[in-house]
Amino acid sequence: MFLSDMLNKKLNLPKPAEALPGRANPIPTASNHFVSKRPLKGPYPDGLEKAMFGLGCFWGAERLFWQVEGVWVTAVGYAGGVSPNPTYQETCTGLTGHAEVVLVVYDPKIVSYAQLLKLFWESHDPTQGMRQGNDVGTTYRSTIYTFGDAQYQAAIASRDAYEASLRGAGRSKITTEIAPAPEFYFAEEDHQQYLAKNPYGYCNLQGTGVTCAIPAAASA
Numbered sequence: 001m002f003l004s005d006m007l008n009k010k011l012n013l014p015k016p017a018e019a020l021p022g023r024a025n026p027i028p029t030a031s032n033h034f035v036s037k038r039p040l041k042g043p044y045p046d047g048l049e050k051a052m053f054g055l056g057c058f059w060g061a062e063r064l065f066w067q068v069e070g071v072w073v074t075a076v077g078y079a080g081g082v083s084p085n086p087t088y089q090e091t092c093t094g095l096t097g098h099a100e101v102v103l104v105v106y107d108p109k110i111v112s113y114a115q116l117l118k119l120f121w122e123s124h125d126p127t128q129g130m131r132q133g134n135d136v137g138t139t140y141r142s143t144i145y146t147f148g149d150a151q152y153q154a155a156i157a158s159r160d161a162y163e164a165s166l167r168g169a170g171r172s173k174i175t176t177e178i179a180p181a182p183e184f185y186f187a188e189e190d191h192q193q194y195l196a197k198n199p200y201g202y203c204n205l206q207g208t209g210v211t212c213a214i215p216a217a218a219s220a
Helices: 002-011 058-066 088-092 113-122 149-168
Strands: 049-055 071-079 099-106 142-146 177-180
Touching: 049 058, 049 113, 058 071, 058 099, 058 113, 099 142, 113 149, 142 149, 149 177
Parallel strands: 142 177
Antiparallel strands: 049 099, 049 142, 071 099
């Protein structure tokens, strides 16, 4: 019964009354990106835009995006839950409701939001619900949190197009959560750019092998 109860907590988003209390103040994190040395929390140069994605364990997901030309800085953190300023250990219980996500600050003159969406879809399996491979729980759900209506509409259009491609390949329905960006809580310093500090560290990212053809409607 105990194991079953714990699994249910990991697979179901908590109601506010069930969530951990969190804390009033942000948890400590790094000041600068370990690879680019740019400030994680800004200020960001004028003309840059933000995107936010969750595609399983945020260690490997962040590395994908910081390697993209035109991405100015990345950071990992927690979003989409209930508890304010959660810790890594708290999110792993499933009792904060947060997903592990990557904040991407990018130059739209160099890389488009549509290109980031394509990387997102092709780099994981968005049909698995509250898991990503062997990583099980609400923390690892697939998410796109959008900044503005243009990003939201682009995300929806890309989802619909990719779902058609996945269905054609015999895959299941996409379960990705698409919603306006909630508050982003920066994760602890040791999680920031983890795979740059630990090149042989854990990475469970695995795509479906199905190509994502971004429609013109998704070119935000």
